[in-house]
Amino acid sequence: LDAALDRNVDRAAEVIRRHIEHTTNAVVGALAGDPDARLWEQATGTD
Secondary structure, three states, X not given: OHHHHXXXXXXXXXXXXXXXXXXXXXXXXXXXXXXXXXXXXXXXXXX
Protein backbone atom coordinates (compact mmCIF):
# COMPACT_ATOMS: atom_id res chain seq x y z
CA LEU A 1 0.00 0.00 0.00
CA ASP A 2 2.78 2.43 0.88
CA ALA A 3 4.48 1.82 -2.47
CA ALA A 4 1.22 2.48 -4.32
CA LEU A 5 0.69 5.70 -2.39
CA ASP A 6 4.25 6.79 -3.10
CA ARG A 7 3.73 6.19 -6.83
CA ASN A 8 0.50 8.19 -6.80
CA VAL A 9 2.16 11.07 -4.95
CA ASP A 10 5.10 11.01 -7.38
CA ARG A 11 2.73 11.00 -10.35
CA ALA A 12 0.68 13.88 -8.94
CA ALA A 13 3.83 15.87 -8.19
CA GLU A 14 5.02 15.42 -11.78
CA VAL A 15 1.68 16.59 -13.20
CA ILE A 16 1.76 19.66 -10.94
CA ARG A 17 5.39 20.40 -11.82
CA ARG A 18 4.65 20.21 -15.56
CA HIS A 19 1.59 22.42 -15.19
CA ILE A 20 3.58 25.06 -13.30
CA GLU A 21 6.38 24.91 -15.88
CA HIS A 22 4.01 25.29 -18.84
CA THR A 23 2.06 28.08 -17.16
CA THR A 24 5.28 29.90 -16.30
CA ASN A 25 6.48 29.59 -19.90
CA ALA A 26 3.19 31.00 -21.18
CA VAL A 27 3.28 33.94 -18.76
CA VAL A 28 6.92 34.73 -19.54
CA GLY A 29 6.19 34.53 -23.25
CA ALA A 30 3.19 36.83 -22.90
CA LEU A 31 5.16 39.34 -20.85
CA ALA A 32 7.94 39.27 -23.43
CA GLY A 33 5.40 39.91 -26.19
CA ASP A 34 6.15 36.54 -27.76
CA PRO A 35 3.61 36.02 -30.56
CA ASP A 36 4.29 32.28 -30.58
CA ALA A 37 0.97 30.62 -29.81
CA ARG A 38 2.79 27.40 -28.90
CA LEU A 39 3.44 28.75 -25.41
CA TRP A 40 -0.30 29.04 -24.81
CA GLU A 41 -0.91 25.63 -26.41
CA GLN A 42 1.68 24.05 -24.13
CA ALA A 43 0.28 25.76 -21.05
CA THR A 44 -3.24 24.63 -21.82
CA GLY A 45 -2.27 21.17 -23.06
CA THR A 46 -3.80 21.81 -26.48
CA ASP A 47 -0.66 21.26 -28.54
